[in-house]
Amino acid sequence: MTAHASQPPFLIEARGLSFYRQDEPVFGPIDFALKAGEIALVEGDNGSGKTTLLRILAGLLHVDEGDLRWRGTTWRRDDHLGDTIFLGHHLGLKSDLSARENLAVAAGLYGTREGMDVETVLARIGLSGYEDEPVRRLSAGQKKRVALARLLLTPATLWLLDEPYANLDRIGIDLVNRLLADHAATGGAALVTSHGAVSFLGGEPRRIRMHA
Numbered sequence: 001m002t003a004h005a006s007q008p009p010f011l012i013e014a015r016g017l018s019f020y021r022q023d024e025p026v027f028g029p030i031d032f033a034l035k036a037g038e039i040a041l042v043e044g045d046n047g048s049g050k051t052t053l054l055r056i057l058a059g060l061l062h063v064d065e066g067d068l069r070w071r072g073t074t075w076r077r078d079d080h081l082g083d084t085i086f087l088g089h090h091l092g093l094k095s096d097l098s099a100r101e102n103l104a105v106a107a108g109l110y111g112t113r114e115g116m117d118v119e120t121v122l123a124r125i126g127l128s129g130y131e132d133e134p135v136r137r138l139s140a141g142q143k144k145r146v147a148l149a150r151l152l153l154t155p156a157t158l159w160l161l162d163e164p165y166a167n168l169d170r171i172g173i174d175l176v177n178r179l180l181a182d183h184a185a186t187g188g189a190a191l192v193t194s195h196g197a198v199s200f201l202g203g204e205p206r207r208i209r210m211h212a
């Protein structure tokens with residue numbers, strides 16, 4: 001058997017995945033599989049469970065029912081905390097710290113991607129002149145950029161992006177699309193929710209529908 005043949009075909013694979021709250025189904029059963037280098041748009045109406053799915057994959061909620069695999073083996077949330085990064089409605093920034101300090105904390109906790117450091121990421125993310133402002137003094141879009149900078153900085157393979165375009169101007173939206181394209185080109189993958197139109201670079205994304 002060649003080394004290539006022994007590679008599991010999917011980075012993440014879900015079969016019959018369901019989630020319940022107080023015995024009421026939130027979503028499922030759903031099936032999807034994502035290879036390294038693929039971006040998927042998670043689609044569904046308000047309340048259909050898109051955020052819930054991303055929170056499960058981020059290790060913030062338990063899998064209730066179904067089979068979830070990471071590189072071919074059963075997914076156990078404590079084993080994969082560094083493999084995924086979740087960008088949710090709450091950006092997870094310390095508001096009294098600056099962008100530079102928030103990124104330094106993230107680097108200390110999760111390490112850095114090869115060739116990346118706080119200064120390189122700050123330059124790329126378009127926050128020039130605001131690097132040392134406390135985050136609470138930044139605009140909504142600037143805060144979002146600080147959160148996006150963590151994607152670039154830390155080495156997670158699977159990005160879980162809940163409404164990543166919200167609060168961003170045209171340049172910020174292009175930035176998200178460039179980050180996603182570069183991530184996919186270097187073997188990363190992402191699940192993305194969006195209520196707006198999305199125009200990923202590199203063609204049509206995969207689609208994961210929350211409803212049957």
Ligand SMILES: Nc1ncnc2c1ncn2[C@@H]1O[C@H](COP(=O)(O)OP(=O)(O)OP(=O)(O)O)[C@@H](O)[C@H]1O
Pocket residue numbers: 021026044045046047048049050051052053
């Ligand atoms: N903390 C919570 N406690 C109880 N129910 C919750 C909680 N969070 C979400 N829900 C419920 O779970 C369901 C799915 O919510 P979720 O946020 O995953 O949907 P969504 O598809 O992301 O929605 P939207 O498009 O509005 O962002 C909804 O019915 C919601 O009311």
